[in-house]
Amino acid sequence: MEKSAISATAMKEPSMSKDQTKRLLLIDDDPNLILLVKDYLEFRGYQVTTAENGREALDILEQDTPDMIVCDVMMPEMDGYTFVEQVRQKESTNWIPVLFLSAKGQSTDRVKGLNKGADVYMVKPFEPEELVAQVESSLKQTMRYEGYKSKGGDSSSRIQVPYDVTLTPTELKVVQLVSKGMANREIAEELSVSQRTVESHVSNMLGKTDLNNRTELARWAIENKMS
Structure with missing residues (x-):
């Protein structure tokens, strides 16, 4: 080697x-x-x-x-x-x-x-x-x-979002990286954009999904196998 x-x-x-x-x-x-x-x-x-x-x-x-x-x-x-x-x-x-x-x-x-x-x-x-x-x-x-x-994540305890939520291709990339535990700074480096841009995408997704924070976004992405 x-x-x-x-x-x-x-x-x-x-x-x-x-x-x-x-x-x-x-x-x-x-x-x-x-x-x-x-x-x-x-x-x-x-x-x-x-x-x-x-x-x-x-x-x-x-x-x-x-x-x-x-x-x-x-x-x-x-x-x-x-x-x-x-x-x-x-x-x-x-x-x-x-x-x-x-x-x-x-x-x-x-x-x-x-x-x-x-x-x-x-x-x-x-x-x-x-x-x-x-x-x-x-x-x-x-x-x-x-x-x-194991806690029923495939049924009643799953994260609930509006049925008509759609993500842009960039938002999908961001939420996939969020679900991997990456910070906004790391995501910005991975996607070659500014941290402010990442923060804007995260904020937009929270608005679309009616979720409260990045943790819930990550759980939603994991449960729906976006990652």
Whole structure:
């Protein structure tokens, strides 16, 4: 692996106990990156299964379902785009959060990755601590959604909005990022707009939906699988 693929950083204590262990599927054709990222994630308390390409990963998913997938984009046999598309087509796997790792960092690359079905798009080189933070954020988001469902989130306790609510394409992008736990500043950077513009979109959506705050907006987006 090229030294620039992952930034060096000091290791910290594992962040979870054994009974909280989450299982990750790590997919990359670079054996050195696999080794480093796997070691780092396992040190932080995750159980990690690895695959060299999308086709091998699909075979693994037939036998086991991870809590999250961390996937390279450019790989032989089956690239990350094709892999994620297939993951999203199956009911048994379409809920799994996916984090793309890629050396391609143009905005068009990020947009394509997110449109293909990734929840997070990270560019190499990256800080291991940022990777862990993104993984933890995605897992927490999934847990919140499962919590809503267990409390009757699919019926009477669902967020109620007017039946004729329609969002503009930009508003949809904003609410998807809100549902991922991103702050307005982070959303502004992701969409290459001003923070004031993001705040305006959030305000417009609150008006359209009759919701009270960003938390309710995020819950509405999660319950309706906008993210």
